Amino acid sequence: MSAAFKASPCPTLQRRAEFLCVAAKGRKAPVHGLVLQALPRDDTGPARFGFTVTKKVGNAVVRNRTRRRLKEAARLLFAASPMIGVDLVLIGRDATRGRDFLDLQDDIRRAMRKVGVA
RNA sequence: CCAGACGGCCGGACGACCGCUGGCGGGGGCAACUCCGCUGGAGGAAAGUCCGGGCUCCACGGAAAUACGGUGCCGGCUAACGGCCGGCGAGGGUGACCUCAGGGAAAGUGCCACAGAAAAUAAACCGCCGGCGCGAUUUCGGUCUCGCAGGCAAGGGUGAAACGGUGCGGUAAGAGCGCACCGCGCCCCUGGCAACAGGGGCGGCAGGGUAAACCCCACCGGGAGCAAGACCGAAUAGGGGUGGCCGGCGAGGCGCGAAAGCGUUGACGCAGGGGCAUUUCCGCCCUGUCAUCCGGGUUGGUCGCGUCAGGCGCGCAGCGAUGCGCGUCGCAGAGGAAUGGUCGUCUCGUUGUCGUGCAAGCGAUGGCGGACAGAACCCGGCUUACAGGCCGUCUGGCAAG
RNA sequence: CGGAGCGUAGCGCAGCCUGGUAGCGCAUCAGUCUGGGGGACUGAGGGUCGUGGGUUCGAAUCCCGCCGCUCCGA
Numbered sequence: 001m002s003a004a005f006k007a008s009p010c011p012t013l014q015r016r017a018e019f020l021c022v023a024a025k026g027r028k029a030p031v032h033g034l035v036l037q038a039l040p041r042d043d044t045g046p047a048r049f050g051f052t053v054t055k056k057v058g059n060a061v062v063r064n065r066t067r068r069r070l071k072e073a074a075r076l077l078f079a080a081s082p083m084i085g086v087d088l089v090l091i092g093r094d095a096t097r098g099r100d101f102l103d104l105q106d107d108i109r110r111a112m113r114k115v116g117v118a
Numbered sequence: 119c120c121a122g123a124c125g126g127c128c129g130g131a132c133g134a135c136c137g138c139u140g141g142c143g144g145g146g147g148c149a150a151c152u153c154c155g156c157u158g159g160a161g162g163a164a165a166g167u168c169c170g171g172g173c174u175c176c177a178c179g180g181a182a183a184u185a186c187g188g189u190g191c192c193g194g195c196u197a198a199c200g201g202c203c204g205g206c207g208a209g210g211g212u213g214a215c216c217u218c219a220g221g222g223a224a225a226g227u228g229c230c231a232c233a234g235a236a237a238a239u240a241a242a243c244c245g246c247c248g249g250c251g252c253g254a255u256u257u258c259g260g261u262c263u264c265g266c267a268g269g270c271a272a273g274g275g276u277g278a279a280a281c282g283g284u285g286c287g288g289u290a291a292g293a294g295c296g297c298a299c300c301g302c303g304c305c306c307c308u309g310g311c312a313a314c315a316g317g318g319g320c321g322g323c324a325g326g327g328u329a330a331a332c333c334c335c336a337c338c339g340g341g342a343g344c345a346a347g348a349c350c351g352a353a354u355a356g357g358g359g360u361g362g363c364c365g366g367c368g369a370g371g372c373g374c375g376a377a378a379g380c381g382u383u384g385a386c387g388c389a390g391g392g393g394c395a396u397u398u399c400c401g402c403c404c405u406g407u408c409a410u411c412c413g414g415g416u417u418g419g420u421c422g423c424g425u426c427a428g429g430c431g432c433g434c435a436g437c438g439a440u441g442c443g444c445g446u447c448g449c450a451g452a453g454g455a456a457u458g459g460u461c462g463u464c465u466c467g468u469u470g471u472c473g474u475g476c477a478a479g480c481g482a483u484g485g486c487g488g489a490c491a492g493a494a495c496c497c498g499g500c501u502u503a504c505a506g507g508c509c510g511u512c513u514g515g516c517a518a519g
Numbered sequence: 520c521g522g523a524g525c526g527u528a529g530c531g532c533a534g535c536c537u538g539g540u541a542g543c544g545c546a547u548c549a550g551u552c553u554g555g556g557g558g559a560c561u562g563a564g565g566g567u568c569g570u571g572g573g574u575u576c577g578a579a580u581c582c583c584g585c586c587g588c589u590c591c592g593a
Contacts, residue, residue, distance in 0.1 A: 019454080043367070050454070060165090061491055065458095072459040075137070101460060 013050035029114035036111035053092035
């Protein structure tokens with residue numbers, strides 16, 4: 001883990017308005033294991049993350065597990081290669097829960113290329 | 119051994135690597151924060167939000183009544199409850215056991231489709247019975263059709279339900295008309311705190327069902343909810359105070375003066391200026407400026423926020439719910455929301471293959487699966503969901519001793 | 520956290536309060552009119568009344584427990 005990342009651990013989007021902003025103005029990339037929304041910012045702060053799982057995916061236990069897998073996959077991925085100046089929203093879907101963990105990480109990498117921020 | 123009833127309990131285990139978060143200790147930093155170590159970190163339902171409380175704010179002089187809502191056999195337990203325990207009654211089951219339920223239908227009002235004569239002041243469709251009259255017939259005893267005025271409710275038929283039931287007697291036919299038993303009502307006695315049960319006597323039956331129809335009776339309930347509530351409090355806009363400076367006209371106020379008048383005054387009006395995209399008119403809104411202070415208050419932050427109707431063990435009392443005593447333990451605290459991610463070994467269930475065996479089975483190996491479900495202020499219940507498994511008590515059946 | 524409402528035929532609704540027959544429109548099917556289509560007319564079929572219990576002689580309707588959906592308020 002890089003010292004820079006550790007010094008300021010991956011911050012999260014907090015408010016509903018920020019999520020809506022990313023959804024409205026950002027770019028969107030659906031892949032098998034998730035949907036990625038990305039919105040570049042005009043600063044050089046570390047990338048901020050938001051995780052969303054809708055009620056359609058399942059009950060609270062299923063949603064929790066889906067979100068935690070996304071979170072962990074993102075953590076491992078961006079600890080290895082940190083990013084700056086972008087807000088990322090990862091949206092869980094049905095397949096997220098059963099997806100092989102390595103495939104899920106690949107999904108995130110592919111989605112990053114698709115939105116053009118990788 | 120098989121089938122079943124009831125009660126209680128568990129809710130995969132261990133390890134490795136990488137993380138999140140609370141507390142404590144230590145180091146660094148003015149601080150925010152950060153690093154290291156130790157330690158804690160989801161459930162029996164955390165769920166649904168159906169009840170009862172704690173807590174907080176609001177309202178309120180006390181009490182009662184009305185309205186509304188809820189509850190409803192009896193006794194007990196409990197902080198309280200619509201909960202729990204024990205008992206009573208009714209229904210179901212061969213049984214262990216399960217399910218249901220307040221009283222009042224004579225306080226009153228309403229409803230009971232279709233069918234049926236009649237659905238609640240009772241009434242009489244087919245009928246039954248004797249009497250009278252006309253007629254027919256006759257073996258002269260009667261028998262039958264029709265009509266009239268009566269008696270009856272046993273039988274038929276309808277219905278979920280027909281104004282007690284069954285039997286015997288009785289009668290012209292019948293009828294609680296009489297009797298026996300059952301049911302029902304009233305009174306008394308016995309047992310029980312009581313619900314109620316048992317027994318005796320009397321009554322000759324009056325009072326169909328429905329109150330999870332309106333309702334009557336008894337008891338309970340003030341309202342809202344941790345987004346309660348308390349504190350801190352940025353930027354911007356707006357409110358108010360004080361002071362300095364600038365400022366056209368008028369009204370009014372104040373001061374001086376006998377008056378004219380003069381001075382003063384940002385609380386009024388007008389003018390002037392600005393805004394409502396632009397122009398004209400109309401309309402509406404804002405309006406001197408600078409400094410400083412005050413109060414309210416949004417985003418945000420802090421608290422509320424983890425020591426209690428607490429868990430466990432033992433003893434005592436009680437059939438039990440539960441209570442009392444002693445000992446012991448400290449046991450989640452997030453806030454787009456921690457309690458995890460990945461992997462391995464084992465375990466459990468299921469299934470395939472192979473070996474062995476007459477078989478039950480045993481051994482090896484592989485696949486798949488491991489439920490329901492995530493604290494959001496806390497607690498007591500209820501309800502609902504749940505793979506698989508364990509323990510205990512009891513019932514029925516089969517076999518053996 | 521608190522509150523309100525809905526679920527009935529393929530679709531949209533009524534019936535529920537006041538319990539006994541489930542009805543309306545569109546759609547579907549058949550027939551007639553027309554050379555055919557469209558259209559009109561006539562007729563027919565189609566409903567576990569979301570689900571499980573209870574009350575009642577009888578429940579879509581009354582009562583209770585669940586399931587799903589929608590909408591408010593803080």
